[in-house]
Each structure stands twice: as C-alpha cells, then as structure tokens.
Amino acid sequence: MATVTKLSGFLHLLLFLPFHLLIDSASAAYPIGVNYGTVANNLPPPQQVAKFLKTQTSINSVKIFDANPDILRAFANTNISVTVTVGNGDIPALAKLPAAQSWIANNILPHQPQTIIRYIVLGNEIMATSDKALIAHLLPAMKTLKYALDQAKLTHIQVSTPNSLGILSTSEPPSNGRFRKGYDKAVFAKILDFHRQTKSPFMVNPYPYFGFVPQTLNYALFKSNGGVFDAATGMNYTNMFDAQLDAVYSAMKKLGYEDVDIVVGETGWPSAGDPNQPDSNLLNAQSYNGKLVQHVSSGKGTPLMPNRTFETYIFALFNENLKPSISEQNFGLFKPDFSPVYSVDVLNLKPASGPTTTPGSSPPALAPDRPAPGPVRPAPGPARPAPGPGSVTGRWCVPKAGTSNAALQANIDYVCGTGLDCKPIQQGGSCFDPNDVRSHAAYAMDAFYQANGHHDYNCDFNKTGLIVHSDPSTFST
Missing domain, CATH: 3.20.20.80 (Glycosidases)
Structure with a gap:
C-alpha cells in the first residue's frame, strides 16, 4: 500500500x-x-x-x-x-x-x-x-x-x-x-x-x-x-x-x-x-x-x-x-490541473474504525457503458427517465438514429437469443410490418427494456439504444 x-x-x-x-x-x-x-x-x-x-x-x-x-x-x-x-x-x-x-x-x-x-x-x-x-x-x-x-x-x-x-x-x-x-x-x-x-x-x-x-x-x-x-x-x-x-x-x-x-x-x-x-x-x-x-x-x-x-x-x-x-x-473527481471538482469538503469524511454512514442514505446510480477498446468508457447514456419509480408509462427503448443495420440486427439476435418472444416480428406476426431491420429492432429492444426492469442500462445496446417518451409502435423509418 x-x-x-x-x-x-x-x-x-x-x-x-x-x-x-x-x-x-x-x-x-x-x-x-x-x-x-x-x-x-x-x-x-x-x-x-x-x-x-x-x-x-x-x-x-x-x-x-x-x-x-x-x-x-x-x-x-x-x-x-x-x-x-x-x-x-x-x-x-x-x-x-x-x-x-x-x-x-x-x-x-x-x-x-x-x-x-x-x-x-x-x-x-x-x-x-x-x-x-x-x-x-x-x-x-x-x-x-x-x-x-x-x-x-x-x-x-x-x-x-x-x-x-x-x-x-x-x-x-x-x-x-x-x-x-x-x-x-x-x-x-x-x-x-x-x-x-x-x-x-x-x-x-x-x-x-x-x-x-x-x-x-x-x-x-x-x-x-x-x-x-x-x-x-x-x-x-x-x-x-x-x-x-x-x-x-x-x-x-x-x-x-x-x-x-x-x-x-x-x-x-x-x-x-x-x-x-x-x-x-x-x-x-x-x-x-x-x-x-x-x-x-x-x-x-x-x-x-x-x-x-x-x-x-x-x-x-x-x-x-x-x-x-x-x-x-x-464524472471526474479532479480537473486536469489537479484542482478538485467539488468544494473543499466534498470528500471530507471523518476517519472511523467502524460504520459511520448515515443509516438512511441513498445513492443515485447508473451503469455507464464505455467503448470497447477505447482508453476510457463514456459515462452514462441517455438522460435519465422522467416518470416515477416503476413507471413504464411514457418510456420506451428505440434505436438511435444513424445506427447501422448490422448493429440493429445484432440487437435483434441478442434479444431473441435471451428467450424473449420474438414471434410478433417474424413473418405473419403482428409487428412484422413494416418489414425492415430498424422497425424490428425497435420492437425487440423495447421488449427487452420493458421485460428487464426499465433500467437505463437495459436500453444501452452498446450505445445504440435511446429512451424516448413516444410510443415506438408509431416508430417510423
């Protein structure tokens, strides 16, 4: 040490x-x-x-x-x-x-x-x-x-x-x-x-x-x-x-x-x-x-x-x-000149040999995803959701504009590989039309997001997902 x-x-x-x-x-x-x-x-x-x-x-x-x-x-x-x-x-x-x-x-x-x-x-x-x-x-x-x-x-x-x-x-x-x-x-x-x-x-x-x-x-x-x-x-x-x-x-x-x-x-x-x-x-x-x-x-x-x-x-x-x-x-503790980002007492916690945390404390948390091989990960993704806890109303996961079809197809393959029901976007399914990768990905990504607790990180998809407040059933290509 x-x-x-x-x-x-x-x-x-x-x-x-x-x-x-x-x-x-x-x-x-x-x-x-x-x-x-x-x-x-x-x-x-x-x-x-x-x-x-x-x-x-x-x-x-x-x-x-x-x-x-x-x-x-x-x-x-x-x-x-x-x-x-x-x-x-x-x-x-x-x-x-x-x-x-x-x-x-x-x-x-x-x-x-x-x-x-x-x-x-x-x-x-x-x-x-x-x-x-x-x-x-x-x-x-x-x-x-x-x-x-x-x-x-x-x-x-x-x-x-x-x-x-x-x-x-x-x-x-x-x-x-x-x-x-x-x-x-x-x-x-x-x-x-x-x-x-x-x-x-x-x-x-x-x-x-x-x-x-x-x-x-x-x-x-x-x-x-x-x-x-x-x-x-x-x-x-x-x-x-x-x-x-x-x-x-x-x-x-x-x-x-x-x-x-x-x-x-x-x-x-x-x-x-x-x-x-x-x-x-x-x-x-x-x-x-x-x-x-x-x-x-x-x-x-x-x-x-x-x-x-x-x-x-x-x-x-x-x-x-x-x-x-x-x-x-x-996200930094310090600026590039080594000066602290926060006020002088931001980390001014008293030393203690035992627990010193206030019994009722609450941490905000998000799991940022960083780029694969890059030197540092980008912190958080899209802005945090607006509705209250556990609320699904008004929040959907859709592909980001400009995402390649190959990336979107990978998202579809991933979601369907987890066991979620993808029959609606298969031929004859209720969401098959319009028959294009982007629309199918919008369905699959949102299905995964809704099924896994509506956490922001469940709409990350390697930085290709975005949380929106309009129904993706009206998603247009």
Whole structure:
C-alpha cells in the first residue's frame, strides 16, 4: 500500500480523510481506487498524475482502459497498483496461447516488477455488446491469459472482466436477482467457476446514477429515506448501491458461487449534465462519491454480505473533455490541473474504525457503458427517465438514429437469443410490418427494456439504444 506523505491543508481535507479509512482496513488492501481515463486533450502527463496520486492523495490503486506503456512506466516504484484492460477487439486472438504469451511479453513483462499490476481485465461489459464472437471467446481468453501469466511466473496478477448490471434479468428486490436466461449456466456459471478456481474476483459496474428516478434520488445518493423492503429476506435497503450489489450476489448464489469475491470496477456520479439532467450536479456528485467512500470503507458490507469491504474503483479521476455529452465529461473527481471538482469538503469524511454512514442514505446510480477498446468508457447514456419509480408509462427503448443495420440486427439476435418472444416480428406476426431491420429492432429492444426492469442500462445496446417518451409502435423509418 502507498505511503502517504504530508499533504497540503487543502488537499488533506479533501482527500486524506476519506481514503485514509480504506488504507487502514484490515479486510482489503485496496478498498478505494479510481478509474484513470484519458478521453481528453488537456490532461497532464502520466508522470505528473502518478506523482500527484502518490504524494498528495491516499489513492493506492488505479484502473486504466488499455495497457498504455507511458502510464505503466509512470506508476513504476510508486506502490500504486494498476489494473490493465485488454481491448474488446483483442479478445478473440487471446484465446490462443501464443497470442496470450505475446500480449504479456509486449504489455506486461517490460514493466515487471517495478509497476504493480493487480488485475488484467478483458474488455468492457462484453455482454452488453451483443457480439456473439466476443461472448464466445471471453472465457477461453481469460483462461488462456491466466495460464500464460502463470507460465511467466506472474501468478500474482489476476484476470477478470467488467460487467454492467445489464447481466441481470431481475434485480428487484435484491433477493430475486438472477442472471439473464440463457446466459446464467452457459456463460456466468463457467466464468464464476473460473474465478473460484483462480481466486479472482467477479467485477461489476453498479451505477445507481443510471437507475434512479426523482422519487428514489435520496435512495441513490445515500441520503435519508424510508428504504426499500425485501419481503423475502425481511431486510430494508437504505441505499441503491447495496441493493445492486446484493442483486448480483443473489444471482451468483442461485448458481452456487456466492463464495466468489466481488469487486466494483466502476461507479460514480457526474457533477454536471445536460439541461434535461438537473440531478447531475456538484452537490449530488459530492454526496454520492463522498458517502460511497465512507460506506465502503466502513467494512459494514451489505444486508446479504455483512462485514465485507468491497474493493471499489470510482469513475473517474479526471473530467474528460472529449466525451460526447456534458454528463459524460463531468464524472471526474479532479480537473486536469489537479484542482478538485467539488468544494473543499466534498470528500471530507471523518476517519472511523467502524460504520459511520448515515443509516438512511441513498445513492443515485447508473451503469455507464464505455467503448470497447477505447482508453476510457463514456459515462452514462441517455438522460435519465422522467416518470416515477416503476413507471413504464411514457418510456420506451428505440434505436438511435444513424445506427447501422448490422448493429440493429445484432440487437435483434441478442434479444431473441435471451428467450424473449420474438414471434410478433417474424413473418405473419403482428409487428412484422413494416418489414425492415430498424422497425424490428425497435420492437425487440423495447421488449427487452420493458421485460428487464426499465433500467437505463437495459436500453444501452452498446450505445445504440435511446429512451424516448413516444410510443415506438408509431416508430417510423
């Protein structure tokens, strides 16, 4: 773990207190980290970033979205661990041992042992891509890469893959969480078995920001609220972050893998947004990220996983000005000049040896999907829904304008492959006409969205979906 040097009074208040809690945690050496994205043209050099994190913060782990050698060199001899990402496009090749050995030789070995590489994660939210080839090659590539690491005597490096909460077909109440039909035993049971055998964690990206509606804002932000009661377990949830993690745990338990560790690969809240995103603001970002750190570092765990400290990577280190929307550009804790985005007390949480979170807190969450091989994921997708919790009225999922027919056909194939009824868009079906890919995709994508809890991430479809407030039955090509 990193040694924290004397901080300036300003940054000491801002950063040291909250992250200090995590450094002292006996249950995890790396409880809080950050996602270091680089989709910007104004960021400082990696060497300055590494020096800043080492000397002026207590952050001791970062996650990057590629294997950038400049970044890996910058973190040499800092005692800050790095999680490296394999691009989506590289996954199929890495299923073969020579390619996996070559990738490690080119991207990992040159930085050993000076740079502490904690994880290699394959791709980004592969299940959300609907790419059958990527999905089919994912586990073989994970196994081959791990074997190649072991052969290279890098047994300490673990292998995982980040998953959005779109992997769940049901998440409410948390005890009812289950993986998507058709993917549960065929895909996730095998991935979880790999994690059990290699003692590596299952990585998920819970974003209450993408799941809240006005009535559940406090619940998403860890603020005081009445909570959500799970009748099956008799437990009351006072924040959405815990509920999302427990839904994943329940899905794992149904397959018999509740003993596999969970790592939070991404979570966060934007400090600014588009005009139709009033809850993307500084106060909410401060509340979510500040209370998240306090909650995770307390070791309190969740209702179904008590007394556990979850290794958690906040998205993101910097604001990134080349992201496509205002909210996506404003997930950072810091501006490119290293000044904090929030007011001085945004992360000013008092250190504590036990739970210090307010019993009734609520986190906003959304699960942003980032581009496959790119250096950093784009944060959230379309603006969050307007209607109240659980309301379906006035919300539909349709294809974004300009999406290619090939991508739309992939969405259709994916949805119909999950077991949803696609007979209406087959010849003779009630929604077959107009007989074109775009109209059929509009039906399939909305059917999936409506059937899976109306979460924004269930209308992502690798950034080709859009939530609208007009009935897609009137969708025109």
